[in-house]
Amino acid sequence: MSWRLHRVDDRLIHGQVVVAWGERLRPRRIWVVDDASAADRWERELLESAAPGIEVHVIAVDEAAAAYAAEASREGEAFLLVRDLATALAVVEAGAAVPRFTLGGLHYAPGKDKVNEYVYLDAADRDRARELRRRGVTLEVQDVPATRPQALEALDPGLALP
Amino acid sequence: MARVPALLVMHADLAAALMRAAERVYGPVEDVEVLSNEGLSREALEAEIGRRVVRWSAGGLVLTDFWGGSCHICGAAATRGRGELVIVTGVNLPTLIDYLHNRDQYPVEELAERLKQKGQDSIRLQRGLSA
Numbered sequence: 286m287s288w289r290l291h292r293v294d295d296r297l298i299h300g301q302v303v304v305a306w307g308e309r310l311r312p313r314r315i316w317v318v319d320d321a322s323a324a325d326r327w328e329r330e331l332l333e334s335a336a337p338g339i340e341v342h343v344i345a346v347d348e349a350a351a352a353y354a355a356e357a358s359r360e361g362e363a364f365l366l367v368r369d370l371a372t373a374l375a376v377v378e379a380g381a382a383v384p385r386f387t388l389g390g391l392h393y394a395p396g397k398d399k400v401n402e403y404v405y406l407d408a409a410d411r412d413r414a415r416e417l418r419r420r421g422v423t424l425e426v427q428d429v430p431a432t433r434p435q436a437l438e439a440l441d442p443g444l445a446l447p
Numbered sequence: 448m449a450r451v452p453a454l455l456v457m458h459a460d461l462a463a464a465l466m467r468a469a470e471r472v473y474g475p476v477e478d479v480e481v482l483s484n485e486g487l488s489r490e491a492l493e494a495e496i497g498r499r500v501v502r503w504s505a506g507g508l509v510l511t512d513f514w515g516g517s518c519h520i521c522g523a524a525a526t527r528g529r530g531e532l533v534i535v536t537g538v539n540l541p542t543l544i545d546y547l548h549n550r551d552q553y554p555v556e557e558l559a560e561r562l563k564q565k566g567q568d569s570i571r572l573q574r575g576l577s578a
Binding site for chain 2 (some may be wrong): 295296297299303304327328331332335336337364368369389391392393394402403
């Protein structure tokens with residue numbers, strides 16, 4: 286199995302990803318799916334340099350489905366990172382067979398409500414979360430591997446499906 | 448030589464704690480700001496760092512904890528296109544104290560190189576000596 290972590294985190298690559306998850310799961314590759322970063326050479330190079338010893342790829346959403354399928358049969362393990370639920374949904378809608386997303390950091394911004402210390406959502410986020418769940422994608426909340434994953438709908442009962 | 452300003456950006460309370468520790472060794476410190484990444488999105492942390500370094504037209508140092516962390520990444524993004532600003536990662540207490548002793552003695556780039564060397568040299572092994 287190649288894919289080990291599918292993470293939604295507005296910081297993309299940062300300490301929790303590289304040090305906590307990276308040291309625990311030892312991925313060979315990190316795939317960042319982010320249109321803005323993929324379109325900006327400077328930003329791509331910054332992210333590619335951020336995880337020494339790990340191959341980092343920064344791609345656009347429209348490249349994600351093919352990259353996801355190809356990675357699934359490769360040797361070694363991989364992480365997928367997106368910055369928000371809109372991108373997570375877009376990746377799934379594009380055809381990537383992602384079984385679950387781990388919400389690791391969606392920080393406060395005006396208009397967003399607190400779900401826990403590191404996850405804040407607004408109405409549009411909740412619509413996307415419901416759509417992901419309708420499509421069979423499990424949504425969990427967990428910042429680092431030493432904490433227990435929790436179902437998003439358990440922390441935010443408004444997301445329960447009918 | 449003009450003083451090289453510095454901003455410490457680190458996880459949790461580390462920047463403030465490191466400054467408190469440095470003051471125990473060096474004495475009272477002025478002109479060093481501290482910032483935590485706690486609870487901040489990439490966008491918010493980048494904006495906060497940018498706001499604090501915007502006046503440093505003659506250059507300055509952003510001192511962060513580890514390479515690849517949000518403090519480093521956001522520091523790099525906030526100082527993009529400004530070659531007079533340098534990010535130093537892996538900053539520890541010896542590095543910070545060396546900065547305080549030398550911030551009026553060197554231009555930015557030389558000071559950054561000095562701190563990198565100082566930080567690396569400060570990590571040593573002391574094994575038990577035979578009696």
